[in-house]
Amino acid sequence: MKKITELLTEISEKAFIEAGCDAGFGRVNVSDRPDLCEYQANGCMALAKKMGKKPIEIAEKVAEKLSAHPEIRKAEACMPGFVNITMEPAFIGSYLDEMKSDPFLGVIRQEKRRVIVDYGGANVAKPLHIGHLRSAVIGEALKRICAANGHEAIGDVHLGDWGLQMGLIIEELKDRNQKEFTLSDLEDIYPAASAKSKAVDENGAPTPEAAAFKARALESTKKLQAGDPECTRIWERIMELSKADLKKNYDNLDVHFELWKGESDVQKYIPEMLKDLEERGIAHEDQGALVVDIQEPTDKKEVPPCIVRKSDGASLYATTDLATLVEREKLFQPDDYVYVADKRQDLHYMSFFRVARKAGIVKDGQDLTFLGFGTMNGKDGKPFKTRSGGVMRLEDLIRDIEDAVYEKIRASRDKNEVSDEEARKIAKTVGLAALKYGDLSNQAAKDYIFDIDRFTSFEGNTGPYILYTIVRIGSILRTYGKRSETSVTKAIEESADAKTLALSLSRFNEVVASAWEEKAPHKICQFIYEVSNNFNTFYHNVMILKCEDEELKASYIALLELTKEVLEKSIGMLGFSAPEKM
Numbered sequence: 001m002k003k004i005t006e007l008l009t010e011i012s013e014k015a016f017i018e019a020g021c022d023a024g025f026g027r028v029n030v031s032d033r034p035d036l037c038e039y040q041a042n043g044c045m046a047l048a049k050k051m052g053k054k055p056i057e058i059a060e061k062v063a064e065k066l067s068a069h070p071e072i073r074k075a076e077a078c079m080p081g082f083v084n085i086t087m088e089p090a091f092i093g094s095y096l097d098e099m100k101s102d103p104f105l106g107v108i109r110q111e112k113r114r115v116i117v118d119y120g121g122a123n124v125a126k127p128l129h130i131g132h133l134r135s136a137v138i139g140e141a142l143k144r145i146c147a148a149n150g151h152e153a154i155g156d157v158h159l160g161d162w163g164l165q166m167g168l169i170i171e172e173l174k175d176r177n178q179k180e181f182t183l184s185d186l187e188d189i190y191p192a193a194s195a196k197s198k199a200v201d202e203n204g205a206p207t208p209e210a211a212a213f214k215a216r217a218l219e220s221t222k223k224l225q226a227g228d229p230e231c232t233r234i235w236e237r238i239m240e241l242s243k244a245d246l247k248k249n250y251d252n253l254d255v256h257f258e259l260w261k262g263e264s265d266v267q268k269y270i271p272e273m274l275k276d277l278e279e280r281g282i283a284h285e286d287q288g289a290l291v292v293d294i295q296e297p298t299d300k301k302e303v304p305p306c307i308v309r310k311s312d313g314a315s316l317y318a319t320t321d322l323a324t325l326v327e328r329e330k331l332f333q334p335d336d337y338v339y340v341a342d343k344r345q346d347l348h349y350m351s352f353f354r355v356a357r358k359a360g361i362v363k364d365g366q367d368l369t370f371l372g373f374g375t376m377n378g379k380d381g382k383p384f385k386t387r388s389g390g391v392m393r394l395e396d397l398i399r400d401i402e403d404a405v406y407e408k409i410r411a412s413r414d415k416n417e418v419s420d421e422e423a424r425k426i427a428k429t430v431g432l433a434a435l436k437y438g439d440l441s442n443q444a445a446k447d448y449i450f451d452i453d454r455f456t457s458f459e460g461n462t463g464p465y466i467l468y469t470i471v472r473i474g475s476i477l478r479t480y481g482k483r484s485e486t487s488v489t490k491a492i493e494e495s496a497d498a499k500t501l502a503l504s505l506s507r508f509n510e511v512v513a514s515a516w517e518e519k520a521p522h523k524i525c526q527f528i529y530e531v532s533n534n535f536n537t538f539y540h541n542v543m544i545l546k547c548e549d550e551e552l553k554a555s556y557i558a559l560l561e562l563t564k565e566v567l568e569k570s571i572g573m574l575g576f577s578a579p580e581k582m
Helices: 004-018 044-051 055-067 089-101 130-148 164-175 183-197 208-225 229-252 263-279 317-331 343-359 394-412 420-440 463-480 489-494 496-505 508-517 522-541 550-574
Strands: 028-030 039-041 072-078 082-087 114-118 152-156 283-286 289-292 306-309 336-342 367-373
Touching: 004 028, 004 039, 004 055, 004 082, 044 055, 055 072, 055 082, 082 089, 089 489, 089 496, 089 550, 114 130, 130 152, 130 336, 130 367, 130 394, 130 420, 130 508, 130 550, 164 183, 164 208, 164 229, 183 208, 183 229, 208 229, 229 394, 263 283, 263 289, 263 306, 263 317, 263 343, 289 343, 306 317, 306 343, 317 343, 336 343, 343 367, 394 420, 420 463, 420 522, 420 550, 463 522, 463 550, 489 496, 489 550, 496 522, 496 550, 508 522, 508 550, 522 550
Parallel strands: 114 152, 114 336, 336 367
Antiparallel strands: 028 039, 039 082, 072 082, 283 289, 289 306
16 A cells, blocks of 8 residues: 555645646645644645745645645645645545555555564573563564564574683682573673682782683683583573573563574684785784774765774774674575664674675675664663662563553452453563563653663553553453444544544555665654554543444444554554453
8 A cells, every 4th residue: 555645645745736836846745733724745845946836826826726626625825835624534535444454554564675673682691680670671572663664584692602701700600619500690600700710909900810711711612612622511501591580571571583503603713704805905913913894985974894803813893893794695695684783882793884885795785773772771860770789680671560550450450350361361462562562652862760660650651551451441342342344434524532543544554665774663652652642532532332323333443453454454563462351
């Protein structure tokens, strides 16, 4: 289906031609003054300069021609040269009827591209904490929005599984004379090993013991990377335990990856890649390190070279990220890439993107997009912490928000109405919506305040409010008891509130396309909040089930069916679902 603004633009362009004007100025947009009109054509101002006439004179001619089109109920010229447009209900109704019969609800299936979305980044041997939340939630939403637009979306967790932390764990196990270990052991072993390697004296210098321990860890890391059997055995056990735990935690977030690859998977590509960069003169030595100059003429400030091999021969994140691109090109041949990570890593992504372009690892026409997100802060405006000041584990955050929702359900429902088991089940679903919507309703690049009371509220711009709207619609539809086969047109003709709801629903395909094009899940949130508000206004002002006109009632129900489907499809893109009751 075409976007409704595209259809209106076609009508407007005809009117511009009929008025003796250039059709290229006939674009129609949703009105930013819904109290005055539904849509606007604003091209008369720009056209006036070209034609040497007053904008209002052109607007009056265009409005006159528009008014003669059967799809237009009213078109009027307004100073200084706007054309305000109100549509016939039958036109909006037929558009929504077509949406209703479309399995994709009108969402335009774009030319299919294969897109790898890199949005995990968790380190093995460590539990997920709240610092991993935004990457997982935003990345999963983007992947689903990508698929909704007709593309093949491949999510990769991209584990940190090959660095110094492995050597630290191996050496700590040796110090403890511990051959076998559990996940619980790892949660103690890594922090202890990390602290031991960072111990300093009263002058802030590393202690001899810390320096020696770190040197041993570096040596064990090198041995692991060289294939040492004992180091490899320990690493494999760490991976087995860590992957199982990570999958459990990501599942609790309803976040799922098609690929569970890590830095270890691409080590085999690094030597040949670096050799190629050096032989082609793309990389050169600088003070013992191998670097690639990435400064471009358009840069307004100095951009440092990208180091792809340290002077001691070690790889860096840029090295493994480039090698990951080499592997992805070899195995998957994606059309585009999207990386989701903390916005403070902007220089890193810009650097290795430029190297990848310069080296021809990715081709012209392939998009490399970095979506950097802001920080989740506490009410004090600082990065969110536990009450004791530590970094909160992600599973604890999920539990806290589920408990908050459970208490609200218990406070608002009689014990005989909802069992404890059912309340807990509902709290799990609603809690996840509260958490994800609370994050995704913000522009990704902005910091935001994590406020558990606000996020779990059943009123206002929150996940629970959206779910409550869906549950309310579901209750009405179950009471009605059957699927409506009637057009929504009569509902729109009879009720101004129904028409307002219909107009918001008609923008669904435009919003979904824009959310992917701009990598902006918050646009889906804005849309469903608007739809929910418009539905609730309609619900409070119109007696739906008590309507005595059966045809009109069936038309109202048809509108509700579409509303529910659109909302459910939208929250599915955001990564959560609605319960049957709340």
